[in-house]
Amino acid sequence: MSTDFRLPDLGEGLTEAEIVQWLVAPGETVALNQTLAEVETAKAIVELPSPYEGVVAALHAGAGDTVAVGAPLIAFDLEGEETPETPSDEGTAAAPAAAEPATQANLVGYGAAPTSGSRPARRARRSGGTETPSVDTAVLEAAPHDVLPTGPVETVQGERPRSTPPVRAHAKRLGVDLVLVAAEVGDRPITRADVDAYAERVSPAVAHPEKAAAPAAVDGERETRIPIRGVRKHTAEAMVASAFTAPHVTCFHTVDVTETMELIASLREDRALSGHRIGPLVVIAKAVCLALGRTPGLNARWDAEAGEIVQHHYVDLGIAAATERGLIVPNIRDADRMSLIGLADALTALTETARSGRTSPSDLAGGTFSITNIGVFGIDAGTPILPPGQSGILAVGAVRPQPWVHRGELAVRQVMTLSLSFDHRVVDGAEGARFLKDVADILQQPGRAILMA
Incomplete structure (x- = not known):
């Protein structure tokens, strides 16, 4: 059986x-x-x-x-x-053994x-x-x-x-x-x-x-059909649902991040920190967590069934990752409670796990705000779509040396563009602008983080 x-x-x-x-x-x-x-x-x-x-x-x-x-x-x-019947000493069939x-x-x-x-x-x-x-x-x-x-x-x-x-x-x-x-x-x-x-x-x-020979044309057409399944199918469904449910607004801000890049360079030279990977995305993640504490509307979700806006008192920070299986957004749990070093280690572990394909379903659910780093592809700005259930996502552009007015004079500075998309049902334009400016202020002058901690 x-x-x-x-x-x-x-x-x-x-x-x-x-x-x-x-x-x-x-x-x-x-x-x-x-x-x-x-x-x-x-x-x-x-x-x-x-x-x-x-x-x-x-x-x-x-x-x-x-x-x-x-x-x-x-x-x-x-x-x-199943256990077969066994003859008893009297020659009768015994009851099947349990x-x-x-x-x-x-x-x-x-x-x-x-x-x-x-x-x-x-x-x-x-x-x-x-x-x-x-x-x-x-x-x-x-x-x-x-x-x-x-x-x-x-x-x-x-x-x-x-x-x-x-x-x-x-x-x-x-x-x-x-x-x-x-x-x-x-x-x-x-x-x-x-x-x-x-x-x-x-x-x-x-x-x-x-290097193989090109496939023969079928009825004059050349095409490849790829089944829509797995991560790509889920991502497509989620993006369509988000785009046609939440009214998206995207605003942009270009900021001088020279001091942040200098800070990162000095931290990388510190032997005591040699075991930690500290890059621009880590500093941005810390800036986002601090800014969310001042603008809680970005760390909330729209609950249509209950007719409520749910504000989270914690930050589960989603980090968009491109993998062989498609785009996934695993989360750093309670990112707002972590130090810069803690965020660096969490981000390293998250990235390595995502690239190896070992990210668990539980790590891909429940994020409250997300960051997508489009700068790694040399892109300056974009209009990211909100992950379902979130009210904000920040796209981080490439860091480029550009002419910039610094202290009244023209100089070559390290410049980055930030793109913030938010759900206009939950967040109004003023709150979105305040959040984006808070993040930009920290990246322009990292010492300002002390005032927001």
Whole structure:
């Protein structure tokens, strides 16, 4: 008898998830809490641990399929579910023995059950002795393998090769099986370069698609159709809802940030701070937190159902991050309570987590105000769209040397443009202007932060 494991609620109101890749296959014995698959929600890539110990009976969906929360995901044959009748000493059939309940793990938000055994090692282990090397077919069938090995590969056991989500996504795009790459690189984590090297050796056309022949025209047209799913789908829906719900107003202010840049340079030269990455965005984040304390309307949301404006007495600061999966806005919780160094460390951790694809859905929800750094792309100004549920977002432009009137004389100064979009239902023009000026004043003269602290 098989038991279905249904896609659990992954939190934050998410209703579906796309299967990125299966890490198990039918017929494979699975341990409690062993990772079954990687699924991509509208906000993050999530690993699903097994809630059972048993044998995989069937996979109800394939890689690339979208599964609704509550829909069957995988079927298990569980040990101890049924016990055959045993003849008694008198030759009569005895009552079936009580089946031991299958060990089941916690589901969301997961975590090993107290009685769970040790999780299989993530590290790939090579077979020893003089046996002929072979590939574990169960693992191979559970992952994309459009590119096949050209020579013998050692048996790989264990949960799955060690790599980051972006590397796994890159391998999937090239059709490279990470199990085969792991057999070559050993126990260390697989990098993007390892994947590229494998693809280059096995199939140069796959490794360099830009050098391949151009696709043949179909009915005189050349086009590529990209499914709208995951983060891009969620972002599109959120932006449309925000743009056509909140009346956006954007105002701009260009400011001399020379003193801020000099402060950052001096902090970077301080050996005591060498372990912290302090850049312009960190100082801007601190300035925003201070300015929000003086203009609370920007740190609020419009609650249409309750007919109320909800002002937050804390700042969960969203930082827009461009990743391989699309634009995400993870939050720094209670950013207003952090020092400049604390913000620097939090921003570093947030960025590294986002780039690796490990940002959790909970870290992408509940922000109260956001910053988007368009300056890293060489852009000076823009009209950012509000994240749903927020009343303000600040776009930070590039820092450029420009002629500027400084103390009555023309000089070359470091200049930046700030673009503030706000919800005009919550914030009027005067309050938005005051907030923008407060941020600009701190960036122009960082010492003014003392007056606002």
